[in-house]
Amino acid sequence: MCLAIPGKIKSIEFQYDGTVRMAKVLFGGITKEASLEMVPDAKEGDYVLVHVGVAISIVDEEEARKTFEYLEEIGEIDELVASSQLDRPNPL
Numbered sequence: 389m390c391l392a393i394p395g396k397i398k399s400i401e402f403q404y405d406g407t408v409r410m411a412k413v414l415f416g417g418i419t420k421e422a423s424l425e426m427v428p429d430a431k432e433g434d435y436v437l438v439h440v441g442v443a444i445s446i447v448d449e450e451e452a453r454k455t456f457e458y459l460e461e462i463g464e465i466d467e468l469v470a471s472s473q474l475d476r477p478n479p480l
Contacts, residue, residue, distance in 0.1 A: 392437035392444055393459070394452035400424065400432055413438055416456055 395413035403410045409424040413436065422438045424430050427446055435452035436443035447455075 391459070392439040394435055394437055394447060394455045395420075395422070396449075396452070397424075397430060397432050397434050397436060397443075400430075411436075411443065413443070416460075 393415055395415040398412045398414050398419065400409060400411045402408065409428070410421050411424050411430070412419055413422045415438075420438075421441070422436070423442045424436075425442070427436060427443045430436055430443060430446055435447050435449050437445045437447055437452075437455075
């Protein structure tokens with residue numbers, strides 16, 4: 389099953405010679421880059437749903453929190469992290 393993971397945009401920059409808008413997105417302690425090409429109105433501080441490295445929609449904070457808590461509750465976070473190649477934070 390493929391799911392989108394909610395995360396908060398921490399920063400935005402243009403990459404690939406200024407042609408692609410990318411964000412650093414925080415997923416409950418995990419930070420990963422995601423393309424913002426499908427959500428051109430997204431800005432720092434917004435919550436987005438990310439699927440395979442692409443932000444697919446902007447969501448409100450409450451929806452993001454509830455979704456992330458549910459995924460943790462059913463034990464899907466570790467599987468989603470592994471299957472989406474999200475990086476775990478370095479504890480050092």
